């Protein structure tokens with residue numbers, strides 16, 4: 001087992017055991033599909049995680065500061081209702097907003113254990129080092145893994161609060177989101193709590209502006225998926241030969257990010273024996289970011305085995321935190 005224990009930090013790295021063929025098959029199937037797609041988890045190497053942290057600071061990206069403010073307002077109540085001693089965060093990234101929950105748990109003298117779980121090993125290690133210093137006595141069990149594959153690596157614990165923030169659930173197609181939350185539910189004990197952050201359907205101009213920032217950081221983040229394709233699968237392609245596109249799809253109530261080929265070109269991935277010729281203007285879809293209303297989110301939670309306990313939202317109805325419980 002690729003586990004290292006240092007003081008009160010344990011990092012489990014199941015991602016290194018991911019069969020390269022599995023990733024290769026997903027990439028191959030996606031690039032040959034209509035429309036062409038790439039899996040959005042490939043955004044997140046160290047550079048991608050840093051770019052996402054920069055996106056969270058952008059004036060156009062209202063999502064992070066709104067969700068943060070909701071947590072500031074409701075963390076004490078969430079912690080009291082859940083009675084949790086262990087916080088598990090799936091897609092934890094920089095865990096910036098998570099500190100609001102950790103503070104509330106510490107304040108309530110309930111904080112024992114934190115499980116940051118992310119596909120980017122560098123950020124799991126960084127966050128674990130930071131938090132073990134910020135919260136004396138905190139036990140950290142980081143998991144650098146794919147939450148669609150490695151959920152069984154979440155350690156057994158006491159009363160738990162599992163959280164998914166940052167609109168991460170919206171990055172999965174609806175069926176996959178339900179399957180994923182059902183698996184999360186299966187890993188939880190009866191009486192454990194679940195906090196799901198969802199981005200709400202709002203006016204398309206505001207949504208599109210959030211993904212087309214003036215500084216071009218989201219464009220860099222989008223193109224980073226090709227850099228990760230280069231490092232992980234040896235793809236031969238030039239990210240500069242693509243344009244960033246983000247547009248709202250009102251029928252599916254989601255933002256879609258695409259990479260549009262700026263010229264006729266070919267992506268070659270010799271390790272997959274794959275050649276993908278692209279015409280100028282042809283697009284590859286790199287991310288979905290589904291937006292919800294209350295019935296959509298509640299239905300997702302119920303079909304995944306949860307019961308809704310509280311629905312928190314901001315005055316502009318941009319973001320909601322759904323607090324749920326495994327019956």
Ligand SMILES: C[S@@+](CC[C@H](N)C(=O)[O-])C[C@H]1O[C@@H](n2cnc3c(N)ncnc32)[C@H](O)[C@@H]1O
Pocket residue numbers: 040041044049052056064090091092093094095097117118119120145146147148165166167168
């Ligand atoms: C939209 S960001 C949210 C980050 C953070 N939770 C926040 O609220 O700002 C999505 C996070 O999920 C992680 N992620 C994406 N796909 C993943 C997967 N399949 N398994 C584990 N982590 C994943 C990314 O590395 C990234 O840190």
